[in-house]
Amino acid sequence: GLLSILQGNIPPTVIAVIAGFCIPTKIGSFRIRKVSLYYLTFVVNLFVLPLFALANAGVKVQGVSIDDLFGTTLFWALLVSQCFGKLIGVYGAAWLATRKNWAALPRKCEMRHIFVAACATGIGFTLSLYLADAALGDDELLHTIAQIAILSTTVLASAITLAFAM
Numbered sequence: 001g002l003l004s005i006l007q008g009n010i011p012p013t014v015i016a017v018i019a020g021f022c023i024p025t026k027i028g029s030f031r032i033r034k035v036s037l038y039y040l041t042f043v044v045n046l047f048v049l050p051l052f053a054l055a056n057a058g059v060k061v062q063g064v065s066i067d068d069l070f071g072t073t074l075f076w077a078l079l080v081s082q083c084f085g086k087l088i089g090v091y092g093a094a095w096l097a098t099r100k101n102w103a104a105l106p107r108k109c110e111m112r113h114i115f116v117a118a119c120a121t122g123i124g125f126t127l128s129l130y131l132a133d134a135a136l137g138d139d140e141l142l143h144t145i146a147q148i149a150i151l152s153t154t155v156l157a158s159a160i161t162l163a164f165a166m
Contacts, residue, residue, distance in 0.1 A: 023036065063140065063141070063144060064141060064144045064145060064148065068141065068145065069145055069148060069149075072142075072145055074142060074145050074146060074149065075145050075146075075148070075149040075152075076149075078128075078132075078146060078149035078150060078153060079149050079152060079153050079156070082122050082128060082149075082150065082153040082157070083122040083153045083156050083157045083160070084122075086118070086121040086122050086157075087118045087119055087121065087122060087157075087160075088118075090114075090117070090118035090121050091114060091115055091118035094111070094114045094118070095111065095114075098111070112164075115164060116161060116164050116165045119157060119160045119161040119164055119165075120157065120161045121157075122153055122154070122156070122157030122160075123154055123157045123158055123161065124154070125150045125151060125153070125154045128150045128153075129146075129147060129150055132146035132147070132150065133146075
């Protein structure tokens with residue numbers, strides 16, 4: 001049992017599924033699964049998934065100065081293109097499609113909702129880190145600058161999305 005778990009013989013996903021089935025649906029009138037799902041969704045989306053993505057992306061942020069960072073066009077190109085380029089592209093395409101009657105917005109959806117969704121497109125960073133790794137060759141400094149720029153973009157796009165979503 002416990003020894004198999006500690007030695008890694010049983011995958012963590014199997015353990016999580018078994019643990020999920022062991023949680024009772026309700027005790028009296030209190031619905032445990034519904035309440036725990038509500039709170040766990042918040043914790044997982046805000047902390048666990050970003051931490052998991054960072055750990056698996058192999059991000060190492062060391063050996064770069066502020067002058068190296070802000071003085072390169074790579075940093076600014078990634079920051080502007082990832083955050084604002086995606087925003088302008090997605091929102092612009094949706095705006096054009098609705099104006100030319102190529103597409104219609106769903107019921108109760110307005111262009112401001114599309115704008116918030118377009119802001120959120122700059123948040124993703126795992127594919128950007130992979131592409132930067134593939135494109136930059138063996139230059140460690142450029143890799144580090146690209147990683148910092150992509151993570152900065154994620155933080156900035158998250159803040160912009162949150163600001164407009166409120």
